[in-house]
Amino acid sequence: MGDDNKAKDIMAYLAPSNASVFDHLSEVLTNVAISNPENPVESFHKISREVLENSLRWTDEPAPVKQDNSKQVECQNLFRVQKAEADPATSISKASKVGTDTYVPDIGAETEMLNWTGLSVGGVNATRIMLSIRQLAAVHPEFKSVRFFGKILGKQADYYVCEAEVTACDEAPPKGLIPKHPEKRNFEKAQQHNRFKYYVCHSPGAPWTALPNLRYYQLLAVPNIKRLFTGNLNAPMATFPPFPGETEAEYLRAKIAHIGERTVMSPAGFFTEVPADPEAKRKYHSIAPSPEWAPPEDLSGYAAEAWPTSAWARHYPQVPDADEFGEDFVPDETGKWPDIDPEAWPIRPLTDEEDGPLWIARQCSHQLKAKAPVCLISRQYPGAVVVLQGKKFVNFYIGFGNQENDKMYTPTFQENLVMPPVCADVIYKVHREPTVERDADGNITATIPPEVKPRYPLEGWLHFNDEQADLRDKMYVEWEELKKKEAEEKAAAEAAAAEGA
Amino acid sequence: MDADTLSLSSDLMATASGYCLTTEERACLPPSLSILKNEHGFARVVYWGKIQGQTGDYLIAQGLGSVAHDKREASNLAGGDHTTPDFFKGMKMIPKRTFRLGPDGVSWTLLPTVDEAVTAKWLGWRDWLKGKGRIFTPFTGDPAHKFTYTPPPPAEGGEAAEAYVLEEERLACVVDEIDQACSVVPQGAYMLQSGQQVAPNPYYKGLSLQQGTDMGSYLHLRKPEVLPTKPISELAGLSKTTDFLDRIGDDLPKGAWSLKHDTPNNIIVIRSLAFPGYAFFSVVGSNVFGSAYVGTGLRNWDLAFML
Numbered sequence: 001m002g003d004d005n006k007a008k009d010i011m012a013y014l015a016p017s018n019a020s021v022f023d024h025l026s027e028v029l030t031n032v033a034i035s036n037p038e039n040p041v042e043s044f045h046k047i048s049r050e051v052l053e054n055s056l057r058w059t060d061e062p063a064p065v066k067q068d069n070s071k072q073v074e075c076q077n078l079f080r081v082q083k084a085e086a087d088p089a090t091s092i093s094k095a096s097k098v099g100t101d102t103y104v105p106d107i108g109a110e111t112e113m114l115n116w117t118g119l120s121v122g123g124v125n126a127t128r129i130m131l132s133i134r135q136l137a138a139v140h141p142e143f144k145s146v147r148f149f150g151k152i153l154g155k156q157a158d159y160y161v162c163e164a165e166v167t168a169c170d171e172a173p174p175k176g177l178i179p180k181h182p183e184k185r186n187f188e189k190a191q192q193h194n195r196f197k198y199y200v201c202h203s204p205g206a207p208w209t210a211l212p213n214l215r216y217y218q219l220l221a222v223p224n225i226k227r228l229f230t231g232n233l234n235a236p237m238a239t240f241p242p243f244p245g246e247t248e249a250e251y252l253r254a255k256i257a258h259i260g261e262r263t264v265m266s267p268a269g270f271f272t273e274v275p276a277d278p279e280a281k282r283k284y285h286s287i288a289p290s291p292e293w294a295p296p297e298d299l300s301g302y303a304a305e306a307w308p309t310s311a312w313a314r315h316y317p318q319v320p321d322a323d324e325f326g327e328d329f330v331p332d333e334t335g336k337w338p339d340i341d342p343e344a345w346p347i348r349p350l351t352d353e354e355d356g357p358l359w360i361a362r363q364c365s366h367q368l369k370a371k372a373p374v375c376l377i378s379r380q381y382p383g384a385v386v387v388l389q390g391k392k393f394v395n396f397y398i399g400f401g402n403q404e405n406d407k408m409y410t411p412t413f414q415e416n417l418v419m420p421p422v423c424a425d426v427i428y429k430v431h432r433e434p435t436v437e438r439d440a441d442g443n444i445t446a447t448i449p450p451e452v453k454p455r456y457p458l459e460g461w462l463h464f465n466d467e468q469a470d471l472r473d474k475m476y477v478e479w480e481e482l483k484k485k486e487a488e489e490k491a492a493a494e495a496a497a498a499e500g501a
Numbered sequence: 502m503d504a505d506t507l508s509l510s511s512d513l514m515a516t517a518s519g520y521c522l523t524t525e526e527r528a529c530l531p532p533s534l535s536i537l538k539n540e541h542g543f544a545r546v547v548y549w550g551k552i553q554g555q556t557g558d559y560l561i562a563q564g565l566g567s568v569a570h571d572k573r574e575a576s577n578l579a580g581g582d583h584t585t586p587d588f589f590k591g592m593k594m595i596p597k598r599t600f601r602l603g604p605d606g607v608s609w610t611l612l613p614t615v616d617e618a619v620t621a622k623w624l625g626w627r628d629w630l631k632g633k634g635r636i637f638t639p640f641t642g643d644p645a646h647k648f649t650y651t652p653p654p655p656a657e658g659g660e661a662a663e664a665y666v667l668e669e670e671r672l673a674c675v676v677d678e679i680d681q682a683c684s685v686v687p688q689g690a691y692m693l694q695s696g697q698q699v700a701p702n703p704y705y706k707g708l709s710l711q712q713g714t715d716m717g718s719y720l721h722l723r724k725p726e727v728l729p730t731k732p733i734s735e736l737a738g739l740s741k742t743t744d745f746l747d748r749i750g751d752d753l754p755k756g757a758w759s760l761k762h763d764t765p766n767n768i769i770v771i772r773s774l775a776f777p778g779y780a781f782f783s784v785v786g787s788n789v790f791g792s793a794y795v796g797t798g799l800r801n802w803d804l805a806f807m808l
Contacts, residue, residue, distance in 0.1 A: 047702065067710065072763035118523040118795070122515030128765065151519060153772065155759045155808075203765055226776065228807045231761075282638070296665075360555060365525045366606055377553075379639065380776065382796065383519065398519035400777060406637045409803040 027051050056066045078131040092177035102137040103145035106130075110394045112149070116364035117375045119385045119398060120150060120261035133162050136199060136208050141168060149256065150383075157231030159200040161256060162208065169194035170283075171213050179337045180325045189216035191284065192317035192343050193257050200252070202231070210234060211253040214285070217244045218254040219319055226402050226409050227251070240289035255401045257317075262386035262403075264316040265376075268349050269293045271315045276342050285345040287315055297393045309356045312376060312386070313349040320344075381405060502791035504534035504546040505563070507517035510782075510791045516763055516772040518780030519612050520551075520795035526560070529606065529755060536607050537573050537600065545701075549599070549680075550779075552672060559641030560602040561676055562572060565592045566595045566700075583736040583745075586698040589729040592745065593698045595720075599676055601644070601669075610644075611689055612673040623667040626650045637799045644669040650802045670678040675798040685749055685758075685781040685792055686714075693745050713769045714762050717779075720746035756808045775804050 028048050032040050037047065076082045089376070111126035121129065129148060137146050149161040171192055190213070199208040211233075224241050233249040245251055272290040276282050320343050331337050350359075358380045365372035373389035383399025432450035439445050502510045508527050514519035522530065530548060538546040544566035552559045563570040600609035613619060629650035630638065638648070647665040692702040699722075712718045727747045728736070749758050749771070757775045762768075762785070778796025783789070801807075 022782065075765040114749060115521065115524050118520055118526075120515055120521055122512040122521055124512055124766070126514055153519070153759075155756070155774070157761060203763070205765070226807055360553070364523060367525070379797070400774075404634045404797075404799060406639075406799075408636055409806065 024048075024051070041239050049059065061246070071203050071206065074493065075128060075203065076205070078128060078135070078205045093381075094196050102141065102143045104130075104134050104137050105145075105147060107133065107148050110392075110396075113373055113387050113389050113392065113394055114385070114396055116389075117362070117377065117385050119377070119383065119396065121398065125204065129160060132160075132204045132208075133208075136162060136164075140164065143197075148197060149260070149397075150399075152252065152256070153201075153227035153398070153400050154231035157202045159229070159231070159252065160201065160204065162199045162201075163256075163260075164197045164199060166195060166197050169213060170197070179340060180323070180329060186216045186324055188340075189320045189343060190214045190219060192320075195284075195286075195317070196260075198253060198256055200233070206441070209249075211249050211256075214253050214257050215244065216320065218250060219257055222251070222254040223403075224256045225251075228400060228402075252401075258497050259381055259384065259397055259401065260316040261314070261483060263378050263386070263397065265312045265314045265350070265386050266393060266395075267293070267295070267388060268311055268313040270393075271347055273345065273347055284342045287345055287347060295388075306452070309350045309359055309361065311354050313347050315347050317343075317345055318348065337345045502548045502793050504531065504538065504548060505789075507531050507534065507548055508791065510789070513766065513768055513782050513784070513789075514780065514791065514793055515784040516766050516768065518772065518778065518795065520739035520778065520780075520793070523715045530560075533609070534608050537562060537564060539753065541598075543598075548793065549676065551657035551796075552640060552675065553795070553797050557604075559640070559642075559644075559672060561605075561612075562600050562602070563597050564600065565597045583728075583739055583741055588697075588741075589725050592693070592724065593695045593696070593697055594724055595701075599671065599673065612676065613667075613670050615673050615677045619666075619670045620674060622664065623671055625652045626666045626671070637797075638803060639797055640668060640672065644672070661696050666711070666742075678800075679776055679779065679794055679798070681723055682752075683776055683779045683781075683792070683794065685719050685771055686742060686746075687783055688718045688720055688786070689791055691746070693742060699745075705788050707786050708769075708783065710762070713783060713785050716750045716758065716760050717748055718722060719749045719758075719760075719771060721749060722746065752781065754805045754808065757804060774807075775801050777801055 028044075028051050031047055031051050035047075037043060039046065095131055107130035108123070108126050111120050114120035115123070120126070133146055133148060137143055143164040143166060145165045147163045147165075149163040152159040152161055171187075171194070173187045188411065193214045197213075198211040198486070200211060201208045201378055216367065221243050221429060222240065225239050227239050228478055229248060229252065234246065235248040237243055237245055237248055238250045240433055242250055243254075269290060270293045271287045274282070274286045274288050276285045329338060350356075358378065360377045360379060362375050363369060364375055371389075373387045375385055375387040378384035380403050381397070382404055384395075384397045386393060386395045432452070434443055434450055437446040437447040437448070502514060506521070507530055511522040516791055534546045534548065541564055543564035545564075547563045549561040550564045554559065558614060583616065586730070599612045601612055602608075603610045626648050629652065630636065644667070646668040648668065648671060649663055649665040652662075652664050656720055687705075687708050689708070690705045691699055694700045694796065708718055723746075725747045728745070752775075757773065759772045759774055761770050764768050769783045769784050769785060771781040771783075776794065776796070779792065779794040781790070781792035
């Protein structure tokens with residue numbers, strides 16, 4: 001009996017569908033008889049499989065769906081060779097458009113350096129991104145330089161981020177406000193950050209979208225927020241702690257500024273500060289590459305432990321300190337406000353005590369120590385890396401955008417945030433006209449505000465204080481009643497005594 | 502990533518997760534892995550990934566199955582169905598052994614097996630660390646480093662002795678933890694052979710674009726944990742030959758896996774949000790797929806707040 005069941009089980013196992021095993025076996029045997037293969041026993045399973053696939057339609061092939069080729073077409077268009085325009089009369093081809101002044105780095109070579117660290121988009125993708133960024137630079141001649149910042153990963157789509165350096169922020173501060181108004185300062189304090197404009201796209205070849213400019217309070221709020229990007233720039237941004245911005249595009253811009261401020265660095269001494277100079281028409285502080293910097297000649301002497309963190313310096317605009325306007329910040333007699341200093345842009349060398357544990361210093365090869373690049377991999381921002389080889393260095397970020405520390409994440413609150421209105425009462429207020437009484441001449445005598453009836457009757461409702469009466473209040477009330485009773489009794493007794501008397 | 506196609510898939514891995522093999526690793530690993538395969542007689546050797554430490558990284562490889570075993574017939578009971586309680590208990594996974602790259606950069610050292618004693622030590626250290634308010638310390642890079650901790654005093658009273666867990670043991674536990682939680686394979690790539698033995702499917706042809714963009718086509722290659730707990734009504738509807746492994750869509754919290762189709766490269770990329778650094782890629786329409794983990798081993802405990 002057991003053996004019988006076992007045989008049946010095996011038959012059932014071998015053909016879960018409803019087709020008869022007997023039929024299938026007979027087809028296979030016919031196939032073997034006809035085709036006469038060499039080793040039918042060893043390749044029995046192959047023959048059986050072929051028979052199954054040929055005869056039984058046991059998988060329904062879904063109708064082939066017309067695929068959306070737009071992303072592949074965009075990528076392909078990056079590589080399209082432009083036909084030179086020919087003058088119709090003489091058929092001499094004109095020179096192509098004048099090249100732009102925008103400096104586009106050699107992203108392919110940078111990626112080769114990054115391949116040594118293990119953190120890169122790969123050579124193939126780098127070629128596509130380089131072409132895409134060059135197209136972006138060709139359309140925007142106002143950029144001084146562009147840089148491939150990196151890739152921010154999201155849940156549904158990724159962002160390739162390109163950083164463009166512009167001469168000045170393209171937005172004007174809000175007008176009509178006094179100079180120390182928080183809205184105005186919110187705008188102006190981020191002026192160094194808004195010298196960088198960021199463009200994102202979802203895949204190489206896709207059109208680039210500009211991210212909005214940064215505001216100061218967004219920069220303050222963003223280190224405490226830990227959230228994954230969805231990949232849609234218009235997704236609403238509702239987080240705790242609250243973020244003073246409404247869309248994911250603003251959050252992305254703030255997060256990029258935060259990552260840049262913490263991880264974008266250069267060898268110490270590469271950049272020098274250029275202070276603001278009103279005579280030389282330099283309204284703002286800035287930085288510039290220093291002519292005296294010389295790269296270390298031979299890196300073989302630097303073991304990973306010996307390459308100190310203090311050999312690097314952060315050169316991205318910093319988070320400005322909060323404003324402190326004293327009592328004397330008032331307009332003078334003519335109504336002119338005192339000048340506010342432009343935001344500083346210091347170069348901040350790393351220190352071993354503070355920054356040492358946050359970075360892993362590595363020489364990228366065990367064997368070729370003299371020529372191998374030296375890199376710093378961030379522990380705090382997994383995915384941030386800076387690599388130096390000879391005279392060139394590259395900053396790169398590829399990751400989810402969040403910081404790690406060794407503790408559980410605890411959201412903390414940020415004070416002094418300027419929040420956009422979120423309460424629906426502000427947006428959806430219904431305005432009722434007040435009743436205006438006029439006398440014979442048409443002058444207004446009285447204005448009666450509109451009476452808004454409550455939506456539900458108020459009788460029989462206990463108000464808060466009555467329900468939640470304090471024990472002391474309760475006792476006071478009881479005391480009062482007791483007193484009243486005594487007074488009444490006294491009055492009654494006196495009246496009785498008066499009558500009696 | 503399969504060792505045989507390692508240098509080809511490294512670029513695909515870079516597209517998927519942003520972590521690629523360094524130029525030096527790409528040159529040195531393929532011959533090293535094939536030596537490992539021949540010495541031990543594995544059916545397949547897989548580059549599992551990299552655990553980053555302070556002064557050095559650990560490259561991890563896994564050897565799967567054994568050539569000798571595949572040739573033998575496993576003749577035990579076949580059949581049984583999802584609804585039989587023995588079905589999942591009797592399922593045999595592919596045996597695997599985990600190695601790390603030794604300090605000389607070319608030879609592989611076997612990691613300690615993760616048994617009860619080792620797991621107990623590791624969990625004891627982790628609980629002690631949580632008591633200190635931290636959830637993680639990085640690996641140091643020295644396999645003989647001892648992470649010391651004081652376990653809670655035993656119930657009978659008396660003092661608790663100082664205990665330690667070796668970095669190597671901690672490494673083995675972390676690799677095992679990530680393996681259990683991740684290990685994504687496409688549906689159809691593995692099949693159940695007659696001896697309830699999970700084996701790679703030689704006829705796997707790859708997933709079409711429609712199947713590939715559906716989260717339900719991806720399974721965990723591990724002893725099923727979620728499927729046996731499902732109600733019988735649901736299990737009876739599944740097909741035993743294709744649905745015997747856990748689906749990644751059943752993992753909690755919902756949304757812990759992110760799937761996208763990278764169109765220019767025509768690959769499906771699946772990233773784990775609970776273990777950031779783990780990525781799986783599969784070429785659409787072809788049977789090439791692979792996965793790797795590159796990271797510090799830190800798990801994203803805050804995932805539920807971040808989604």
